[in-house]
Amino acid sequence: MAVISLQDVRKVYAGNVEAVKGVSLTIENGEFIVLVGPSGCGKSTLLRMVAGLEEITSGTVQIGGSVVNKVEPADRDIAMVFQNYALYPHMSVYDNMAYGLKNRGMDRDEIANRVRIAANKLEIAEYLDRKPRALSGGQRQRVAMGRAIVREPKAFLFDEPLSNLDAKLRVQMRLEIKKLQKSLGTTSLYVTHDQLEAMTLADRLVVLNGGVVEQIGTPIEVYEKPQSTFVASFIGSPAMNFLPVTNVGTHWRLQQGSGLRVHFDTDVNELTLGVRPEDFTIANGPQSDEALSASLLVSAVELVGAESFVHGTLGETGPEIIVRVHGKAGYVAGETLALTASYEKLHFFDTKTGKCLKVSPSRAIA
Amino acid sequence: MKRVQFRHSLLPYFLLIPQLSIIGLFFLWPAGEAIRASFYLEDPFGFGSTFVGMDNYIDTMSNAEYLNTAWFTLIFTVVVAFFSLSISLLLAVKADAVLHARSSYRTLLMWVYAIAPPVAGLVSLMLFDQHLGPITDLAALFGWELRLGVNGFDTAFVMSTTAIWKQIPVNFIFFLSGLQSVPKSIQEAAAIDCKSGTRRFWSVTFPLLAPTGFFLLIINITYALFDTFGIIDVLIKSEPGNNPITLVYKVYNDAFRGNDLGGSSAQSVVLMILVFILTIIQFRMIERKVHYN
The missing domain is CATH 3.40.50.300 (P-loop containing nucleotide triphosphate hydrolases)
Structure with a gap:
């Protein structure tokens, strides 16, 4: 020893x-x-x-x-x-x-x-x-x-x-x-x-x-x-979803039609939002108070037994994402689902350096 | 089971004809002739032959000169095989450890391979010449009066040295590739288990080289017995006299100098049996000795 x-x-x-x-x-x-x-x-x-x-x-x-x-x-x-x-x-x-x-x-x-x-x-x-x-x-x-x-x-x-x-x-x-x-x-x-x-x-x-x-x-x-x-992409399977976030002056925007209710000050111009596949929740309605709400256009569903992987794009044309769902998911390709994720499940990275950014929890806004 | 079929069943035989005819023409026919001739007493001028049964064999085996030659052949073979194997193993181990310019180093070591045995004999003849040879001069510095072709021991020494020198590259190539096929991780595991490099070599590397070594041993015995003919012939200038010669040279000498075709055929049949035995040993042992998975 x-x-x-x-x-x-x-x-x-x-x-x-x-x-x-x-x-x-x-x-x-x-x-x-x-x-x-x-x-x-x-x-x-x-x-x-x-x-x-x-x-x-x-x-x-x-x-x-x-x-x-x-x-x-x-x-x-x-x-x-x-x-x-x-x-x-x-x-x-x-x-x-x-x-x-x-x-x-x-x-x-x-x-x-x-x-x-x-x-x-x-x-x-x-x-x-x-x-x-x-x-x-x-x-x-x-x-x-x-x-x-x-x-x-x-x-x-x-x-x-x-x-x-x-x-x-x-x-x-x-x-x-x-x-x-x-x-x-x-x-x-x-x-x-x-x-x-x-x-x-x-x-x-x-x-x-x-x-x-x-x-x-x-x-x-x-x-x-x-x-x-x-690290986020290497550890975890399927890998973490990465979504580009743009600064539109007053706030950060994920994509047209999706809501990102996080506000924080940083001198970084380009951000990447990371969400693990299992950290998405498929909501019942389009309205949600969660930090992230978005719509997923399903392209394929993989059933692997105990869980299912729902593949799709964010909105109509957005980046590809994977959502992990327990059990057999009964979704079909072409369907649109409402996704949410709570604030503490979101990871923010500086797109240029790839480093994680600290976001103070109090800055989540409604 | 699917059977491979040829439209004409003669085709495979047709394809084998070149190989079969070479074997037949250069091996089976002469071998058969030798076996036949070994039971006959041939007229030196080819006018007739008499069946003498085992007489040629009995004469050969009981001949003191034959037994002397056999004894020398044994010593010569052991010396040549031992030194050409051990020197080339040493060189291969050292070459394997060379990091810089390794390929040119190896090429240099393999160079001698390209020299034909009679040429090697000629080179030695000059190097060891009684009057002009630089190595003879060198030996004289140590008080050794080297007399090639005159003193039996000196001639045997030059013969062996030349034969060893000529065979080292072949052994070297095989040993080197054998060393390189020892998995690196096994060498590394040994480095962790054993501090002494020498001990590591004898306990791990050497046993893993055993299949290569055994194969080479057979090759070297065959070489010393048969392929050294050219070297010997050049060194003794086709005049054995009292110089030592090997069994193969004696076969040639008795047949073409002594015109004793029957006796010489009997000797070559004995050698054939020897090769046959060596080959069987080789196949048996090699199958058993291979360690790799």
Whole structure:
């Protein structure tokens, strides 16, 4: 167990390609941090710099209070779980798990003991003599986890460990990883591009985009108070609806025929209004006192079982939006619905910078 | 099940004719001739032959000179295979770690591959020449009077050195591609599990190279046994005398210098059986040894 802290960590590849542009982050003792972002956002590079597999261009990485920038991966006392498991194909499951311990000169009995405990915990005790090729994807995943936990390291590093599993197994392993990490209390850094994995596993999420941290926070914070349009669109499925808002001198207007009863002072000229699909209410009548009222021209309805996604345009020609409705929605294409959204469900972003704008609640006007 | 059908059933055979005729003309027919001739005592001038049964085999096997040649061939093969494999593995590991200008570095290492064995022999003949050879001069500095073609050990040394040098590029290419097919993540997992690079190489990388290594071992044995003919012929200037030669060279020498077609045929049948066994071992082992998923 250890605190991992990164100060202004940068990675510049040959040819001046900047993959990580100054990331600072502190992972508390026993905390589960998930790095999430689209491919190429630098999340894996960051993880590999913590592991020591990638050189750090500038900044410092500390594990357990000491700077490890120049320390060999084997001396950092971390364990890593790779996307393709990276098991040693010529070694049995037992040897795969014992290899790191043997190289550290651990006593034979102690190794056997640790491997046995880990194997029981992961339910792979009966496969200890098998070679990795004789195991299924899920079992290999468990061996990779086992190889990490027998080491009892200061930190676990996970590099998209579930991407190679099928959907059902992924959900199951996701839960197991979470449980395991909580029971061991080992500081963990987990990289994924899957926002669902990120939301369910993380104590805190780090949303990365283009080598820059967009937001750090608990999953709920990130979901409910996204700090930028990037975070808002990346976290949540279907993604948040974005609607352009124009300044018409005295007030802000969403579009002809729709009402936006929010008034605030800002020197920003162009705003983007963000509303999550589930935050719209389909009103019974056209009149509403809510902060946002608009009409939706339905173009398609997707039934996905427990809920439905109503696709359409705002007014006749406005931007496309998606509304999430519980149960089976009986709407048909061509129908016009009245939408409302309450004030606290609205997110405002500066269109130019994409940053979230603070709107004081008292400024909502009737 | 859908069957692939040709309108004329002769077509597939027709397409195979070039390959089959080459195999027939250059392998099956001569091999058959050799097996037949090994049971006959041929008149040196081709006027007739007498069936002698196993006599040629018995004569060959009990001949001290043959046994000496076989012994030398064994040592030569082991030395050539061992050194050409280990040196090329070392070079491949080092070349794999090169980051800058790696392709030109590799090209340089593969260059020797383009040299034909007799040419390699000629190059060595000059480098190791008793009077003019620069390497002979170098050896003299260390007090070693290198006498190519005169001293049996010296000749064997030059033969082996040339054969090893000539074979390194082939092994190098295979080892390098073998190294590159070891998944990067496995190397990285090993880097986290084991601090010592040497230990990592022997416990992880080397076992993963085993299929390549085994394949190359067979290739190298075959090379040392058969393909070194050109090098040997040039180095001993077609005059074996008391110089060491390999079994294949002896087959040639006995047949075309000694005019003993029957005995030489018996020797080549023995070599054929040897190759046959090597091939079986290779197929058996390679299937079992491959680790990759």
